[in-house]
Amino acid sequence: MRHDPERDAAAYLADELGLFARLRFERHMLDCDDCWQEANTAREGRMLAESLRQVAPPSTRERIRAVAECVDVQTSPRIRWPYLLAAGAAAVLIVLAAVLVPLATERGPTGTDRGSPAPLTAAAQLLESDTLSLSSEPAPVAKRIGAYDWRGTAQRDVAGIPATIYSYTDPAGHQILVLASTREFPRAAHARDLEPAPSWLATVNGASLLCADRAGMSWLAVAADDATALTAGRSLGLT
Structure with a gap:
């Protein structure tokens, strides 16, 4: 036919x-x-x-x-x-x-968020990197965040901010980073304020960042999503 x-x-x-x-x-x-x-x-x-x-x-x-x-x-x-x-x-x-x-x-020419301060961009990139040299000292405030266990601590200059970095992982290999510094982390563009102030939550380079200043220290939790970052904040007494 x-x-x-x-x-x-x-x-x-x-x-x-x-x-x-x-x-x-x-x-x-x-x-x-x-x-x-x-x-x-x-x-x-x-x-x-x-x-x-x-x-x-x-x-x-x-x-x-x-x-x-x-x-x-x-x-x-x-x-x-x-x-x-x-x-x-x-x-x-x-x-x-x-x-x-x-x-x-x-986004800028290298794929980073335009307007985001360099320390925040660098912290977000660390979440996906394997360049941290971890040790058992110093120990973190909390050795467990939800399903995430502390696996080591590193000292690193994060785009001009000297920081102590605590690394946590869950059984599936997902990671949370908690950065602590005597220098204040800059505020992200489009950050959302949290209680108690001064605390904020923002997305930088696809990572969720929660920042809070407590007792002379500036804390930055870096996670894959907002819920995990908020869990880190609660576990550390930041929110």
């Missing part, structure tokens, strides 16, 4: 076929790799478009609709399909621009 897989798949997915024609095409796809591939590829494209719609801000969705309106809906399916694919590609580019441009604006 001579047929056009692209046209037939487009009509099928657009619900342009009657009941019997639809059933006949579904049975035909079981034996026709070309039609199956066309329908499957188009369906995946539709699912991608729907997922992008969920994450795209309203202004971006309006721009995507404007692109879609450029397609003449009266065009025959054979001619319309390439235009629909082109419109979909344009929509994806719009979404990528909407997501990546703000990220590029807020």
Whole structure:
């Protein structure tokens, strides 16, 4: 049987076929790799478009609709399909621009958060590094933070701030770092104030930082997420 897989798949997915024609095409796809591939590829494209719609801000969705309106809906399916694919590609580019441009604006050329003080950026990077040389002295205030056990202490200059760094890990290998210094850690941009003051919580380079100044010492807990950082703060009596 001579047929056009692209046209037939487009009509099928657009619900342009009657009941019997639809059933006949579904049975035909079981034996026709070309039609199956066309329908499957188009369906995946539709699912991608729907997922992008969920994450795209309203202004971006309006721009995507404007692109879609450029397609003449009266065009025959054979001619319309390439235009629909082109419109979909344009929509994806719009979404990528909407997501990546703000990220590029807020991050510096080396991937660090623009505006974040260097000691905070350096502390966040230590969370993923294996460069700490740990020893058993000095011992921390708390040897356990939730499911995290103290595994050693290091002395390190963190972008100009001399700090004692306590390292904690859980059974899965996740890490918490607690930095203590006689010099005050700078406040992060967009930090959220905590009680009791002065304490704050912020995200720097994907890490959650909780900072508090107590009894002449400045403390900085560095964790993978806010909940873990807050747990560290409570365990150390900082919040």
